[in-house]
Amino acid sequence: MSKVKIITDSCSDLPAEIVEAYDIEFLNIEVNINNKTYYDRHNLQPEEFYKLITTGDELPKTSRITPAKFKETYEEALKNYDQILVIAFSSKLSGILESAVMAKRELDSEKIVIIDSKAASVGQGLLVYQAAVMLKDGYSLEETAAQTVEAASKLEHVFAVGDLEMLKRGGRISKTKAVMANVLNIKSILHILDGEILPYDKIRGKKRMVSYLLSEIEKKADRPDSQVMAVTHSKNSKYAARLKEEIENKFKPQDILVSEMGAAVGSHAGPGSLAVVFKNSEKIAEPKIY
Numbered sequence: 001m002s003k004v005k006i007i008t009d010s011c012s013d014l015p016a017e018i019v020e021a022y023d024i025e026f027l028n029i030e031v032n033i034n035n036k037t038y039y040d041r042h043n044l045q046p047e048e049f050y051k052l053i054t055t056g057d058e059l060p061k062t063s064r065i066t067p068a069k070f071k072e073t074y075e076e077a078l079k080n081y082d083q084i085l086v087i088a089f090s091s092k093l094s095g096i097l098e099s100a101v102m103a104k105r106e107l108d109s110e111k112i113v114i115i116d117s118k119a120a121s122v123g124q125g126l127l128v129y130q131a132a133v134m135l136k137d138g139y140s141l142e143e144t145a146a147q148t149v150e151a152a153s154k155l156e157h158v159f160a161v162g163d164l165e166m167l168k169r170g171g172r173i174s175k176t177k178a179v180m181a182n183v184l185n186i187k188s189i190l191h192i193l194d195g196e197i198l199p200y201d202k203i204r205g206k207k208r209m210v211s212y213l214l215s216e217i218e219k220k221a222d223r224p225d226s227q228v229m230a231v232t233h234s235k236n237s238k239y240a241a242r243l244k245e246e247i248e249n250k251f252k253p254q255d256i257l258v259s260e261m262g263a264a265v266g267s268h269a270g271p272g273s274l275a276v277v278f279k280n281s282e283k284i285a286e287p288k289i290y
Contacts, residue, residue: 004141005081006132007073009065009096010040011089011264012125013232015257022132025073029264030063040263049263050235050271060267064095070103074112083141086114087128087148090195091288093120101290113145114290115152118195121265122232123157123277126257130228145289152287156280157192158200158216160209162236162272194285206272210243213276217251222281224251229278234261235271243274253278 007025008014019026028039033052038044040062044052053060070086077084091097097116104112117124127148134144187209189201203212217224229247233240237260244256261269 001138002082002141003080004083004085004135004144005077006128006135007070007077007084007086008124008128009089009264010042010262011094011096011120012087012128013121013259013261013265014125014128015259016041018125018129018132018257022129022136024128024132025077027065027069027073029065029262031263031267032061032063033263034058038263044263046234046260046262046266049266053267053271060263062264062267065099067099067102067106070100071106074103074107074109078109078111082111084112085131085135085141085145085148086112087117087124087131088114089124090118090120090192091116092118092195093197104290113141115145115148116195116288116290117148117152118192118285118287119152119155119277120157120192120195120197121261121275121277122230122257122259123155123192125259126228126230126277127152127155129257149287149289151279153283153285154222154280155277156216156220156284157275157277158213159190159197159269159273159275160203160212161188161190161269162206162209162234162274192285195287206239209239209274210246213243213274214246214250217247217276217278220280220282221251221278224253224278227253227279228255228257229253229276230257230259232259232261232275232277234266234269234273236274239274243276247276 009027028042088097191200
């Protein structure tokens, strides 16, 4: 049986215990805050990140992983493994996928399979986790990659944005809209469609986040009791715990993966956000294998 190494990036927001348990190669995104460079989830954990962004005036800046870093990682992995599976952050949100593919082409290796997940945050993390479980259970790289792409094609992400400040500072919404939304206590709902983050809906009040996300699962989930779902948040553990409990009580899924958004994703989402990821009954993305 071939030994396969999984490689992913910290945009996946995978909890450290899963990374360690499945021996996943975890490439950390570079983040610059207040003229100091950090590496997401290496020397900058989520709790410290959210403290830093509330005290600084500048918007955090993230840098994609370079082709050279991927090449170095591939070469090192192939010393001990027969094949490599890379599950990358959506190509529509970052150049990480491009770097991964460039490095593969430079090595000209057929031992490396790369998936553009068209997913983000714990959605990407859920795909990595499920692929790791398959490989541990004895599935081949080809079988695992095919099922990962199938899962990614129906992966639904729904985000309730807690604080519009980061979106305002990043130029994604106007200052006027941000001020009005805060005054009226309006929370934006975003979703990911074929790898791209798009506006989806609006709700009034933070307390409605949980009930809204539950209603989306009810409307769209494919046999919720037979799937693994995921919940993620940014400095919003109270509501994440409540959402997890409500999902368990109402839908009884096989499992629920819970994580906190790190600096790579939190630099754009900001604090107070809450999201759920689950399998939709319909195909909503076109993930690609390289």
